[in-house]
Amino acid sequence: MPKKLYNEPSPLETRILSKRFGLDNSESLATYIANDGFKAFRKAREMKPEAIIEEVKTSALRGRGGAGFPTGLKWSFVPRSSPKPKYIVINADESEPGTCKDRLLMEYDPHQMIEGILIAGLALDAHKGYLYIRGEYRYLIDHMDRAIAEAYGQGYLGKNILGTGFDFDLYTHSGAGAYECGEETALLDSLEGKRGIPRMKPPFPAVAGAWASPTLLNNVETFSAIPAIIRDGGAAFAALGTPKNGGTRLLCVSGHVNKPGVYEVPLGYPMLKFIEEIAGGIPGGRKLKAVIPGGSSCPILKADECDIPMDYDSLAKIGSMLGSGGMVVMDETTDMVKVALRIMRFYAHESCGWCIPCREGTTWLRKILQRFDDGGGRHEDVALLGELSKNMLGRTFCALGDAAAMPTISIVDKFAADFEKRLAQQMVAV
Amino acid sequence: MNFSPQLEEKFAKMLTAYPEGRKRSAVVPMLIYAQDEVGAVTPELIDEVARRCEVPPLQVDEVVGYYSMLHRKPMGKYHVQVCTNISCLLVGGMELYEHACKKLGIGHKEVTADGQISLEEVECMGACSWAPAVEINYDFHHHVTPEKLDQLIDGLRKAQ
Numbered sequence: 001m002p003k004k005l006y007n008e009p010s011p012l013e014t015r016i017l018s019k020r021f022g023l024d025n026s027e028s029l030a031t032y033i034a035n036d037g038f039k040a041f042r043k044a045r046e047m048k049p050e051a052i053i054e055e056v057k058t059s060a061l062r063g064r065g066g067a068g069f070p071t072g073l074k075w076s077f078v079p080r081s082s083p084k085p086k087y088i089v090i091n092a093d094e095s096e097p098g099t100c101k102d103r104l105l106m107e108y109d110p111h112q113m114i115e116g117i118l119i120a121g122l123a124l125d126a127h128k129g130y131l132y133i134r135g136e137y138r139y140l141i142d143h144m145d146r147a148i149a150e151a152y153g154q155g156y157l158g159k160n161i162l163g164t165g166f167d168f169d170l171y172t173h174s175g176a177g178a179y180e181c182g183e184e185t186a187l188l189d190s191l192e193g194k195r196g197i198p199r200m201k202p203p204f205p206a207v208a209g210a211w212a213s214p215t216l217l218n219n220v221e222t223f224s225a226i227p228a229i230i231r232d233g234g235a236a237f238a239a240l241g242t243p244k245n246g247g248t249r250l251l252c253v254s255g256h257v258n259k260p261g262v263y264e265v266p267l268g269y270p271m272l273k274f275i276e277e278i279a280g281g282i283p284g285g286r287k288l289k290a291v292i293p294g295g296s297s298c299p300i301l302k303a304d305e306c307d308i309p310m311d312y313d314s315l316a317k318i319g320s321m322l323g324s325g326g327m328v329v330m331d332e333t334t335d336m337v338k339v340a341l342r343i344m345r346f347y348a349h350e351s352c353g354w355c356i357p358c359r360e361g362t363t364w365l366r367k368i369l370q371r372f373d374d375g376g377g378r379h380e381d382v383a384l385l386g387e388l389s390k391n392m393l394g395r396t397f398c399a400l401g402d403a404a405a406m407p408t409i410s411i412v413d414k415f416a417a418d419f420e421k422r423l424a425q426q427m428v429a430v
Numbered sequence: 431m432n433f434s435p436q437l438e439e440k441f442a443k444m445l446t447a448y449p450e451g452r453k454r455s456a457v458v459p460m461l462i463y464a465q466d467e468v469g470a471v472t473p474e475l476i477d478e479v480a481r482r483c484e485v486p487p488l489q490v491d492e493v494v495g496y497y498s499m500l501h502r503k504p505m506g507k508y509h510v511q512v513c514t515n516i517s518c519l520l521v522g523g524m525e526l527y528e529h530a531c532k533k534l535g536i537g538h539k540e541v542t543a544d545g546q547i548s549l550e551e552v553e554c555m556g557a558c559s560w561a562p563a564v565e566i567n568y569d570f571h572h573h574v575t576p577e578k579l580d581q582l583i584d585g586l587r588k589a590q
Contacts, residue, residue, distance in 0.1 A: 138568035177499030193457035254517035
């Protein structure tokens with residue numbers, strides 16, 4: 001039976017990674033193999049490792065976890081000739097508010113990701129992989145354990161995979177509730193059984209990652225894109241997107257739209273067309289007020305900034321980010337004070353406390369925003385919020401400090417009117 | 431301490447997953463799986479995990495406070511987690527959480543008097559496109575309305 005999908009697909013999608021979603025038993029190895037599965041692995045085993053990495057570079061695939069770093073380049077940083085064992089760590093800690101795509105990639109097509117991991121293993125001469133899944137996704141840990149067992153059972157994992165002489169072991173590893181563990185070095189500390197606190201870089205994980213060995217970390221979606229790249233060629237994948245922004249990606253749209261859901265579109269897809277035509281527009285004919293383009297840490301966009309193609313560079317040009325693909329749409333009724341407060345409550349809760357500007361900054365920002373929302377706002381608060389946030393930027397080990405500061409800076413800058421409106425209401429109340 | 435045969439099997443396998451001499455890596459997954467069975471991270475459990483992972487108990491103890499899913503006091507048999515983060519907030523997540531507080535007569539991280547149901551206002555659980563979302567133990571519920579939440583909670587009470 002075809003599984004009922006979480007949301008209806010749109011005819012406007014370009015389904016490369018999600019092409020098996022909705023097939024009968026899409027999660028099974030048999031369905032995967034019957035639909036192009038493991039063709040890429042068979043091709044990759046005939047290729048030189050450098051050629052695999054070159055193909056990934058050609059694809060212009062960029063990390064789908066948030067930072068958007070070129071994947072092929074990241075692979076090339078791992079010293080293949082190191083005498084130490086090399087590890088592959090798959091980041092399935094999906095925790096950026098607004099993001100819910102990796103769930104689907106694992107739930108509907110686990111073997112696509114496994115094949116991507118194996119190809120990375122061939123390229124880097126790595127033989128062990130750890131799939132770090134957030135603790136809240138327990139059903140997916142169980143699901144992946146079943147998929148991994150199925151792959152072992154049919155010779156797609158373990159010793160001498162498909163008679164190639166290549167060995168690879170893959171293990172799931174449960175998190176236990178911590179946004180910070182999505183940051184790659186904090187994830188590594190968590191994988192080693194510690195509190196998830198970011199590490200000083202350099203050394204980068206490529207050189208000294210898990211257990212001080214060379215480690216490749218990529219997001220679930222990044223690995224899931226690899227089979228298509230090797231199978232059909234990096235150039236074909238690159239051609240789907242815009243220059244330096246190869247391929248398609250899964251966008252998760254939530255908030256005030258008629259058809260919230262996860263949809264796969266080429267990089268560079270127009271944002272307004274996506275909201276109107278794929279996500280079904282805004283309910284009740286209301287007007288668009290703001291969009292968080294790629295998860296709560298991305299600077300917010302005003303409605304008049306949204307007429308842009310969705311790729312990493314176009315969003316960077318207007319001072320925001322494509323992030324993890326979590327697009328949050330807000331209509332004209334949205335109160336930005338409440339939005340800023342809820343986002344800051346999250347970051348204050350999730351700050352690991354290691355770096356003082358983040359620990360103290362998020363706490364003070366939360367307190368000021370809470371007071372403001374409770375009706376105790378002061379005129380000087382808007383400037384204070386901006387100044388406090390700016391003092392956090394770039395002063396922390398990891399990106400969580402910036403992730404908390406950037407949305408606040410953009411909200412108080414672009415939606416100061418919402419704060420002034422609240423102050424005016426307070427005056428009336430007095 | 432002994433766990434169920436299924437969990438013992440899981441733990442035996444888990445301890446072989448990491449490189450030689452790196453059993454500490456099993457600390458976090460072992461704690462969360464064991465907590466599900468024991469009900470809370472008790473001092474005995476900390477000692478047991480430390481023994482199995484070959485680390486001092488302090489190295490287990492210090493991670494407990496860091497991970498939001500680990501708790502030292504038992505939660506209810508059914509742990510109702512309501513997300514109020516941005517995507518859920520925009521479509522009624524906060525109202526849903528407030529409704530749950532009223533319905534259960536308890537607040538954040540509190541347990542009903544009979545010990546059966548606990549409530550937690552949680553951060554993003556990765557169900558943003560199907561918001562508002564609730565997770566009861568490890569089961570996701572999407573597009574939850576106050577009426578649907580009432581039915582879910584009434585169902586839990588009947589199941590007792």
